[in-house]
Amino acid sequence: MKLVSSLRPFCAALLLAATVVAAPIAASAAGFATENAPTADNPAAHPNFTVRVVGKGQPMLLIPGLTCPGAVWDETVAHYQKQYQCHIISLAGFGGTAAPASTDHLLQNVRDQLLAYIQTQKLSKPTIVGHSLGGFMALWMSSTRPEAVGPLVIVDSLPFIGAVQNPAATVDMVRPMAEGMRQQMSKSKATPAQQRQTVSSLVTDTARITQVTRWGLASDPATVAQAMYDMYTTDLRPEVARVQQPVLVLGAWAAYQAYGSTKESTRAVFEQQYAQLPRHRVEMSEAGKHFLMYDDTQWFFQQADAFLREQAVAKK
Numbered sequence: 001m002k003l004v005s006s007l008r009p010f011c012a013a014l015l016l017a018a019t020v021v022a023a024p025i026a027a028s029a030a031g032f033a034t035e036n037a038p039t040a041d042n043p044a045a046h047p048n049f050t051v052r053v054v055g056k057g058q059p060m061l062l063i064p065g066l067t068c069p070g071a072v073w074d075e076t077v078a079h080y081q082k083q084y085q086c087h088i089i090s091l092a093g094f095g096g097t098a099a100p101a102s103t104d105h106l107l108q109n110v111r112d113q114l115l116a117y118i119q120t121q122k123l124s125k126p127t128i129v130g131h132s133l134g135g136f137m138a139l140w141m142s143s144t145r146p147e148a149v150g151p152l153v154i155v156d157s158l159p160f161i162g163a164v165q166n167p168a169a170t171v172d173m174v175r176p177m178a179e180g181m182r183q184q185m186s187k188s189k190a191t192p193a194q195q196r197q198t199v200s201s202l203v204t205d206t207a208r209i210t211q212v213t214r215w216g217l218a219s220d221p222a223t224v225a226q227a228m229y230d231m232y233t234t235d236l237r238p239e240v241a242r243v244q245q246p247v248l249v250l251g252a253w254a255a256y257q258a259y260g261s262t263k264e265s266t267r268a269v270f271e272q273q274y275a276q277l278p279r280h281r282v283e284m285s286e287a288g289k290h291f292l293m294y295d296d297t298q299w300f301f302q303q304a305d306a307f308l309r310e311q312a313v314a315k316k
């Protein structure tokens with residue numbers, strides 16, 4: 001348990017572990033405003049996640065982070081549902097949802113099923129908003145099938161968590177540690193006090209801490225452990241060179257001050273990891289912890305709105 005305890009705050013804060021309504025965003029094309037209801041879904045085709053669809057307009061996929069269900073995006077959906085048809089993803093095994101039948105190739109299966117969902121639902125280059133693990137998934141989807149997705153909004157996520165402390169790290173170097181972590185985490189479950197302590201390093205508001213803690217305690221340990229293992233053993237740094245879409249990366253650093261990090265040093269980690277991503281911009285929150293949509297809501301919407309507005313104008 002010592003290994004997991006020492007890694008959990010750092011890993012959770014960097015990927016794995018209040019509504020402010022800004023000016024409306026105009027639809028990029030009139031046709032989207034009267035878009036028909038989505039094609040009838042077949043949940044059996046994507047056993048690794050469920051989907052809730054809200055709103056009308058251009059398609060937007062919202063993918064949550066580790067242990068969180070799609071409800072983590074409720075305020076974001078309220079903000080965008082008049083301009084976007086929001087497809088809110090809840091991954092199996094997170095936040096009280098039923099665990100997947102198998103965790104073999106867990107995140108790869110999620111990636112493939114999400115790409116198939118986009119195709120069967122006939123979603124035209126959907127915007128993808130992803131937090132933490134969800135941001136990693138958005139990058140993986142886009143680098144796998146660049147033509148299938150639209151702009152990306154990545155919320156406090158990196159292409160390779162295994163290289164945060166050592167930029168020269170490779171998957172082979174990280175794998176033994178990741179395997180040990182997977183074995184320990186799948187066999188042990190954090191107590192409510194431990195879970196809350198971890199979450200308090202990721203979220204500021206007390207009510208939000210309580211909610212995220214509940215989601216973590218309700219998550220399936222084996223699924224969480226496998227998801228972390230998959231992220232630690234998948235290096236997307238060279239793969240993001242294939243991404244064709246504009247990407248907004250929103251980073252957090254305030255939570256890492258206790259570990260000696262500064263805004264500049266944390267930005268350098270982001271810039272280094274995203275160096276091969278052709279069309280991206282990194283913006284750093286001044287005060288937000290890992291859940292930027294909770295901690296720095298106004299800034300989060302200002303950044304995302306401006307970015308999406310730029311993309312809408314560019315398409316005209």
